[in-house]
Amino acid sequence: MALLEVKDLKVRVEEREILHGLTLTVNEGEVHAIMGPNGSGKSTLSHVIAGKPGYEVTDGQILFKGEDLLEMDPNERAAKGVFLAFQYPVEIPGVATMTFLRTALNAQRKARGESEYSTPDFLRKVREVSKSLNIPQDMLKRGVNVGFSGGEKKRNEVLQMALFEPSLCILDEMDSGLDIDALRIAADGVNALRSPKRAMVVITHYQRLLNYIVPDVVHVMSKGRVVKSGGKELALELEASGYAQFEDAA
């Protein structure tokens, strides 16, 4: 079943069109990779799906589980199961990570009409996931992402993903700024979350990440459009030949 349907999406930022009619369909259980050069609009797409203000959708639509995503506030989208792992997770001084995790999880559950997580269940779950992601407990006591290294910030995004159990995970440049070991830990965390009910969109500039998170479908994005789609071998092809050929096509 189609989980995410982006249809002929046109998006402007400050009067300039960035996405020029982008179409993308992601089914339940699938892992899609979106590859493309810097500035091709990958982060813009992820932000529009998550509901970040400042983007004007001038045409097209985004359906999530058949519902119009663009009509929903960002928090409603999160509660429905959309999760964006940010390229640059922000630091929030003074908001303890544990408080944040619990508040967010319970806000999502409340929006879905579910009961709040009990404290022991919550703690057990956080401990379990953070252990598998090699996140020390004292990191969770600090402000959200405050003083975290690049790798720790990305692992904290994966931790949230595991905790919130979204049905759509969008990972924006999860590999940027990570060394191989950190990348492997984060990728293992993501792979553990693959499931027949959950889809993932892995946005990356480099093929490297896709050695660890192997996609079912690869899309090439250039100048605000998907210009080619194929199987995982497309990523290797790109690695060998570069994006130049597609820039002409776009």
Added chain:
Amino acid sequence: MNVAVAKTGNGRAVSDLFASAEGRLPGSPSVIAVRREAFETYERLGLPHRRIEEWKYTDLRALVGEVLPLAASPDAAALKRAADAIKAHAIAGARKLVLVDGVFVADLSDVKALASEAGLRTLREALEKDAGLLEAAATDAVIALNAALATDGVVLSIADGAQLSAPIQIIHIATASSASAFSRSQIAVGNGARATIIESFVAAGAKAYQVNDAVIVSVGDNADVAHIRLLDDAPDAVNVTSQFVTVGANTKLNFFNMTTGAAVSRLQGFITLAGEGSDLSINGVNLLQKTEHGDTTLVVDHAVPNCVSREVFRAVIDDRAHSVFQGRIIVRPDAQKTDGKMMTRALLLSDEAEADNKPELEIFADDVSCGHGATAGALDDSLLFYLKARGLPEKQAQALLIQAFVGEAIEQIADDGLREHVIGIAERWLERRQ
């Protein structure tokens, strides 16, 4: 001013306000004479207004208009309401001293528990001897009015070397609507003493009342004092408080003030660092909504060398509320090596919120390090979006960020139970804006 003026036998003008209160005011005839003089000062000056420099952002004539008649002495029903209010506002483990509508109520206070650790009298008792406690700098009209009409207060003395085993909480409870309460207290902390003193202002069902409080604090040498003031009055109340603080040598004084109530509030603090090597830290928090007006005006006077003063004032201003911070640091000619800094940080939650900030440095010594800074702005959009993208509705996302902003000040409170209590008050303020 709507005070009706009556002529007395000797031709001097004494208004109904004083005349009607006189029978209830404690003190010998000589004390009453001091009060009468203070009242005349008040009458001459009238309520402060914007053309008086110190009051230019807080025009009491425009904001308050008139001084309400003195609240009656609390009756049994009022005391019952006060007792209920105490349950909600008392800090666990603290020793309570309760003033109801400006009158000390021993039955609601922990007089016995306190007796072994601190000396306690009431203002009423102190005034049986002389008018000393009424004589603090009555050049300001509201201070003069306080001297004229103060009905009661606590006179606390903490002996040299005393280490208080529990905080002392002075709770001002308003039970009378459309009336005013005048209180004046003294807190004297001896050399080498360690104490935590809290002042709470709350309402027990009262509406549209006025509080005029004065506090005279003296701290000796080598002392360690935490002084916390929590103004959580009814949303339509007025609270004007004047503090006179003198600090000895090598002493640590942490003052924390949080305003979460009152339609109009003004805290004016006059703090003198009178002994070398002392460390003064002031954290102010104004949480204002609707059309509330909150003013904190502080004068920190470095009279001697080698003291440090730090003032950090935070304001969270919603709707059409108005926050005022006026901070003056005076460095006297002898006060070399003074390190005095103040910082104001305003968080504006609405386009119509207003923050006024007036820092002043009056430096008469040449080897000092003094400065001030200010920031003002809205909540960070990128942080808000991150939280919303994780499922938090707008107001809840704002609340987390506001708590973080205010938390930096609240963190300075060392006592765990007290800190939790203060966090609770801030959370209730946040709930009121949901």
